[in-house]
Amino acid sequence: FHAHPFNSPRYMNEVVLPAVEEGLQKGGRKRSDISVSMTPFIATSPEEEAFARMQVSFYASTPSYKAVMDLYGWGEVAEKLSGFASKGEWAEMPMLITDEMLNEFCLTTTQENLATDLKKRFGGIADRITLYTPFVPGEKDEWWRNLAKAFN
Numbered sequence: 001f002h003a004h005p006f007n008s009p010r011y012m013n014e015v016v017l018p019a020v021e022e023g024l025q026k027g028g029r030k031r032s033d034i035s036v037s038m039t040p041f042i043a044t045s046p047e048e049e050a051f052a053r054m055q056v057s058f059y060a061s062t063p064s065y066k067a068v069m070d071l072y073g074w075g076e077v078a079e080k081l082s083g084f085a086s087k088g089e090w091a092e093m094p095m096l097i098t099d100e101m102l103n104e105f106c107l108t109t110t111q112e113n114l115a116t117d118l119k120k121r122f123g124g125i126a127d128r129i130t131l132y133t134p135f136v137p138g139e140k141d142e143w144w145r146n147l148a149k150a151f152n
Contacts, residue, residue, distance in 0.1 A: 006059035041106035059094035115150035
């Protein structure tokens with residue numbers, strides 16, 4: 001099972017995983033029969049944080065994802081974002097994403113602490129993680145190798 005990037009540990013635990021469990025039970029299967037894969041937003045620099053804030057504002061503007069915002073009582077913000085998106089006012093949208101919102105939907109940490117923080121945040125939720133972050137081949141190769149080793 002691959003979870004959409006626009007979610008949080010709370011949304012996974014309170015909404016997604018119970019629905020997955022219900023589906024598994026109906027099919028006579030167990031949680032150990034599947035893998036849960038996530039693609040979380042992460043930020044290890046101010047530039048990546050700005051990118052994540054933009055992505056969160058984009059996804060939160062999508063009416064079908066409003067339920068994620070509703071879980072936190074942020075449905076009104078989702079509606080405002082949707083209004084901006086419908087008018088093509090993309091530059092205005094990230095400003096509506098507060099730090100509290102960003103911290104729910106994005107893991108902000110340092111490159112050195114990323115592996116540890118990913119394990120803390122998503123341990124017991126995801127079996128597999130693919131980072132939702134800009135990747136440029138040839139940049140930070142050593143860092144990527146070390147990150148992969150931390151999980152193997």
